[in-house]
Amino acid sequence: MNTNIIKVQNLKKKIGRTEIIKDITFQVKKGEICGFIGPNGAGKTTIMRLLTGLITPTGGKVYLNGVDVNKNREEALEKVGALVEAPLFFPYMTAEKLLLNLAILNKNMNKSERIEKVEEVLNKVGLYDRRKDKVSKYSLGMKQRLGIAQALLNKPEVVLLDEPANGLDPMGMIELRNLITKLNEEEGITFFISSHLLDELQKMCNNLLIIKEGKIIWSGNKEELLREEGYTESLEDAFVKLMMKA
Numbered sequence: 001m002n003t004n005i006i007k008v009q010n011l012k013k014k015i016g017r018t019e020i021i022k023d024i025t026f027q028v029k030k031g032e033i034c035g036f037i038g039p040n041g042a043g044k045t046t047i048m049r050l051l052t053g054l055i056t057p058t059g060g061k062v063y064l065n066g067v068d069v070n071k072n073r074e075e076a077l078e079k080v081g082a083l084v085e086a087p088l089f090f091p092y093m094t095a096e097k098l099l100l101n102l103a104i105l106n107k108n109m110n111k112s113e114r115i116e117k118v119e120e121v122l123n124k125v126g127l128y129d130r131r132k133d134k135v136s137k138y139s140l141g142m143k144q145r146l147g148i149a150q151a152l153l154n155k156p157e158v159v160l161l162d163e164p165a166n167g168l169d170p171m172g173m174i175e176l177r178n179l180i181t182k183l184n185e186e187e188g189i190t191f192f193i194s195s196h197l198l199d200e201l202q203k204m205c206n207n208l209l210i211i212k213e214g215k216i217i218w219s220g221n222k223e224e225l226l227r228e229e230g231y232t233e234s235l236e237d238a239f240v241k242l243m244m245k246a
């Protein structure tokens with residue numbers, strides 16, 4: 001069994017003359033909720049885009065479920081759900097219609113399976129009762145949950161989320177966190193989540209990957225980081241201390 005659901009080896013990305021990602025190696029194990037943090041411009045979105053094959057690396061490898069994203073993107077992404085670019089929403093479509101249209105892309109499902117799947121993911125993210133509403137009527141929190149519903153359509157083993165809590169109010173954040181925790185606990189879905197909201201990440205992640213200026217400065221268990229940084233109880237404190245040292 002391949003326990004490293006995400007495996008990144010010596011990943012590099014140069015844009016123009018600037019090396020944005022500088023020789024990064026890390027793994028995410030099946031079942032983890034891994035928080036991905038770093039200051040503005042550290043390279044988080046670039047790494048998310050490299051992980052999903054939206055851009056090609058200058059060097060190194062990305063394996064998802066053991067499959068090289070740059071050699072066989074379709075197979076590598078088969079069991080991956082991602083919310084990396086802003087999800088493509090058609091505001092005048094209902095949430096149900098939008099998901100049904102997206103489900104057509106999955107060639108392994110026939111029409112009745114697609115209808116069943118859409119109903120299932122709408123239920124999971126708590127939008128079933130609002131399925132007939134146009135997306136334009138959705139709040140930001142509902143749109144984020146609809147984005148997660150999209151990511152769940154292909155029954156993923158791992159979900160990548162780039163800044164999913166951005167702009168959410170406290171209730172929206174709690175709902176999102178509960179949804180992620182539930183999907184992780186009940187379905188064993190692995191999550192890799194970038195965020196600047198360290199309090200939120202601290203509440204749901206067990207592991208952390210911290211980068212600065214395109215390099216890893218810390219990776220591993222959250223509790224270990226808090227211990228190493230002087231037994232603090234706040235991830236924010238530990239993060240600030242790390243940043244000052246790095």
Ligand SMILES: Nc1ncnc2c1ncn2[C@@H]1O[C@H](COP(=O)(O)OP(=O)(O)OP(=O)(O)O)[C@@H](O)[C@H]1O
Nearest residue numbers: 015016020038039040041042043044045046047196
């Ligand atoms: N297409 C591009 N052309 C030139 N530079 C780029 C390009 N994309 C990203 N960069 C640069 O790469 C660095 C990393 O950007 P990236 O968006 O990955 O950071 P980030 O960690 O996601 O930042 P933030 O937290 O602010 O969203 C930045 O210095 C950015 O200016």
